[in-house]
Amino acid sequence: MFRGRFKKKGGIALGSIPAELFAFAVLAVVLLFFFVLFYVQGCGNSNAASLTAVDLETKFDSDIVLLNYLRTPITVGGVDLAMADSVDFNFNPVYKDIIKGESDKIRRKGDNYIWCRKDCAGQRGSYADPDMDFVCVADSYYLPTINYSIVEVEAYRLR
Amino acid sequence: MRHKKSQLFNLSLIIVTIVVFITAMFFIGDNTEAFRQQVGVRAFNILDTYQWGEKFLIYVDQAAKYSAFNAVYGIADNGGFIGDSECGRYIEYNLLSNADGRECVPDYEANLEKQVLENLNKYLDIYPVSEEGQYSFKIKIKKEKIEYDLLFNGENLIGTTMDEVTIEIYGKPKEGVMNIIGTYDVNPSFNVDVGYDIRDYDLLISQASTIYGCRTEKEMAGLIECVKKNKPDNWQLREDLIKDERVFAFDVNSSYKLIKYDETDRLAYLRPVVYKFAIYFPTQTIVT
Numbered sequence: 417m418f419r420g421r422f423k424k425k426g427g428i429a430l431g432s433i434p435a436e437l438f439a440f441a442v443l444a445v446v447l448l449f450f451f452v453l454f455y456v457q458g459c460g461n462s463n464a465a466s467l468t469a470v471d472l473e474t475k476f477d478s479d480i481v482l483l484n485y486l487r488t489p490i491t492v493g494g495v496d497l498a499m500a501d502s503v504d505f506n507f508n509p510v511y512k513d514i515i516k517g518e519s520d521k522i523r524r525k526g527d528n529y530i531w532c533r534k535d536c537a538g539q540r541g542s543y544a545d546p547d548m549d550f551v552c553v554a555d556s557y558y559l560p561t562i563n564y565s566i567v568e569v570e571a572y573r574l575r
Numbered sequence: 576m577r578h579k580k581s582q583l584f585n586l587s588l589i590i591v592t593i594v595v596f597i598t599a600m601f602f603i604g605d606n607t608e609a610f611r612q613q614v615g616v617r618a619f620n621i622l623d624t625y626q627w628g629e630k631f632l633i634y635v636d637q638a639a640k641y642s643a644f645n646a647v648y649g650i651a652d653n654g655g656f657i658g659d660s661e662c663g664r665y666i667e668y669n670l671l672s673n674a675d676g677r678e679c680v681p682d683y684e685a686n687l688e689k690q691v692l693e694n695l696n697k698y699l700d701i702y703p704v705s706e707e708g709q710y711s712f713k714i715k716i717k718k719e720k721i722e723y724d725l726l727f728n729g730e731n732l733i734g735t736t737m738d739e740v741t742i743e744i745y746g747k748p749k750e751g752v753m754n755i756i757g758t759y760d761v762n763p764s765f766n767v768d769v770g771y772d773i774r775d776y777d778l779l780i781s782q783a784s785t786i787y788g789c790r791t792e793k794e795m796a797g798l799i800e801c802v803k804k805n806k807p808d809n810w811q812l813r814e815d816l817i818k819d820e821r822v823f824a825f826d827v828n829s830s831y832k833l834i835k836y837d838e839t840d841r842l843a844y845l846r847p848v849v850y851k852f853a854i855y856f857p858t859q860t861i862v863t
Binding site: 435436439440442443446447450453454479483486487492493494495496497498500501504505507508510511557558559560561562563564565566 | 585586588589592593596599600603626629630633634637638640641644645694697698701702703768770832833834835836841842843844845
């Protein structure tokens, strides 16, 4: 059919519509069809990125704060240590008040964070007043103890 | 459009477009899981993994510090030696000199280094290697034995290694098999302030040399008097352990205090480092 029409001077035509116009119309339809198809497939994900970003901002911020908190230098009995070292003194009444004092000093300067050993959740007030309302804000960190065991600590922030 | 070739172009363009889109549709259909993930999740996974690296590094720093604490106490308790001195022992005290006049000076730096590495490996062995990540589905830390070179620099302990710790990042399982979507390598070298200077031993040995001059005292009473008179103030002579032999045991309290675990009440305390050793005061010529 087309062979005959190609031979004609002036180009092919379908009825009264020029072939060029028909081709562009079909192209437009094809593009529109696939646009709709792909749009439907991707529907529902458009707002996800911003929601995730807000959530992660809080988490990463807390992780970094906890890391800095654990590395903060403190003085216990005239000896320079880091806050992370105080996990070992957690159960020792001799150092409890000293550590709490150091923890309070840091808290007054900063973000109202404390850390707590996961294995003593009931004692998380050991470095804070018992009536304070703390909320867990970060992933936990593993820290070694002097007697070759391991403890998990979490960050809490004053609500 | 007056040429046949240009007319062919229109048709072929439509056909090519349809073929491309259909191919794309099938291709995307096969990977819908990846496309349904929220935008940026993989980037956040990498950030999450970075935090896991940081968590491991703070653990290594603390472990190195505690390894040093335990090593310092252990070695000091043994007079600077690991095991027995070549000069033997007097009761539970290692001898720095023996009856033949031989002096046995410990290679305290090498001993301390060896002990720190041994302790550090114990700590590294107990680190949990597999955990559920918050933004990645699972994280596994792969660590073979890490070989460290140690350097005591003032009160700092520096540990360097060429080994890497690999954190494997897992994606959603594919057909029940864990799917590794990437790895993150961290170098666990460290530089920690242990609050102890190994040169304390140099001072101790020079002080020991001073009271070693008392060996010229022939009588036991004179020797005891000389040792008491010449010993530094922080040297505690174990008079309860003095027998007929010309050997004396000492407990020397260092000015350094470190964290020590007390087995009796199972609590950690800050305790001074105590060097324990014995010195034999022979009457004959000294052999070095």
